[in-house]
Amino acid sequence: GNSVTQMEGPVTLSEEAFLTINCTYTATGYPSLFWYVQYPGEGLQLLLKATKADDKGSNKGFEATYRKETTSFHLEKGSVQVSDSAVYFCALSDNAGNMLTFGGGTRLMVKP
Amino acid sequence: SAVISQKPSRDICQRGTSLTIQCQVDSQVTMMFWYRQQPGQSLTLIATANQGSEATYESGFVIDKFPISRPNLTFSTLTVSNMSPEDSSIYLCSVETADRYGYTFGSGTRLTVV
Numbered sequence: 001g002n003s004v005t006q007m008e009g010p011v012t013l014s015e016e017a018f019l020t021i022n023c024t025y026t027a028t029g030y031p032s033l034f035w036y037v038q039y040p041g042e043g044l045q046l047l048l049k050a051t052k053a054d055d056k057g058s059n060k061g062f063e064a065t066y067r068k069e070t071t072s073f074h075l076e077k078g079s080v081q082v083s084d085s086a087v088y089f090c091a092l093s094d095n096a097g098n099m100l101t102f103g104g105g106t107r108l109m110v111k112p
Numbered sequence: 113s114a115v116i117s118q119k120p121s122r123d124i125c126q127r128g129t130s131l132t133i134q135c136q137v138d139s140q141v142t143m144m145f146w147y148r149q150q151p152g153q154s155l156t157l158i159a160t161a162n163q164g165s166e167a168t169y170e171s172g173f174v175i176d177k178f179p180i181s182r183p184n185l186t187f188s189t190l191t192v193s194n195m196s197p198e199d200s201s202i203y204l205c206s207v208e209t210a211d212r213y214g215y216t217f218g219s220g221t222r223l224t225v226v
Contacts, residue, residue, distance in 0.1 A: 034214065043118075043204055043219035044155075089154060093215070100206070100215055101147050102154045 002027045006090045006103035012089055013110050021075040021106045023090035024062075031092040033057075033066050034065040034100065038087045046077075047088070080110045113209050114139050118207070118218030125225050126193055132191045133221045135205035140185035142208070145215070149202040158203075161188045195225045 006023040013019060025031065035047040037058070042062030053068035060075045073090060088102040115138040125131050135144060146158040156177055159167040167180040181189045192199050204220045 032214075041223045043202075044217040046214055046216070049214055073193075099157045099160060100155075102156075 001071060002031065002092060002094055002101040004090050004092055004101055004103035006088075006106055008104070009087075009107040011106060011108050013108070015082055015110055015112050016079045019075070019077040019080045019084075019108065019111075021088055021090075021108070022072045023075065023103060025071050025073065025090075025092050027071075027092055027094060027101075030068075031094050033064070034091045034093070035062070035064055035073070035075050036089040036091060036102075038089065038105075040086070044089065080108070082110045082112055084108060085110045113214070113216050114141060114207050116207065116216055116218040118205055118221060120221055121219060122222040124222070125223065127196050127225055130191055130193045131195065131223060132189050133203055133205075135188045135190070135218055137186045137207055139210075142185070143181065144188045145206040146180065146188075146190045147204045147206060147217075149204065149220070151200065155204065158190070170186055174182060192223065195223075197225045199223065200225045 003026045032051045034049045035090040036044045038044050038045045050057040050066035056065045064075045066074050087105045087107045089105045091100040093100050117136040117184045119134050127148045127217045147155040148158050149155045156171045157170050159169045159181040161167045161180045163182045163185050202220045202222050206215050
């Protein structure tokens with residue numbers, strides 16, 4: 001079956017630091033890959049996505065590249081802000097119109 | 113993307129009672145999904161709700177505990193029945209986006225069972 005593994009948190013960074021949150025996946029075929037963000041007390045928001053190999057998803061300074069050879073979709077941001085503090089979820093969809101499979105989530109805390 | 117209205121946003125319930133969560137979408141969608149997020153955990157799919165047929169439940173979830181209705185293409189409800197403190201979670205509904213390459217989530221229902 002499908003699975004998503006992402007680095008455990010919490011990840012604590014100072015403002016303007018570089019962020020990487022690792023995500024690897026196991027899936028048959030060619031899944032679509034997503035990063036969702038959950039701010040404190042809120043629901044999930046789609047941050048970015050990539051639907052095929054070598055695609056780069058980007059939004060709000062975050063980016064992730066779909067790497068089929070390494071089955072990875074690492075999230076990066078060059079300079080984090082305090083407002084980026086949230087829980088980040090990597091997820092995949094098997095493109096059969098079916099549900100998302102989520103990673104365990106990584107809590108990011110950015111200190112001023 | 114579709115806009116999802118989910119309510120209630122939060123509730124505190126007595127054990128043994130039931131709570132029905134509503135999810136309204138501003139456009140017609142084929143499938144709606146219900147997830148559970150236990151405290152500090154990731155999201156787990158409870159079931160997929162198709163209009164006109166019974167919901168499809170994932171392993172570990174049963175209809176008697178989580179009955180789902182899907183009366184039309186824009187609305188669904190999830191009931192958490194005979195609640196216990198272990199049911200304290202955030203429950204979220206989700207739909208596939210129009211381009212079929214993403215999913216939109218409701219804002220969630222934070223349930224506390226005491």
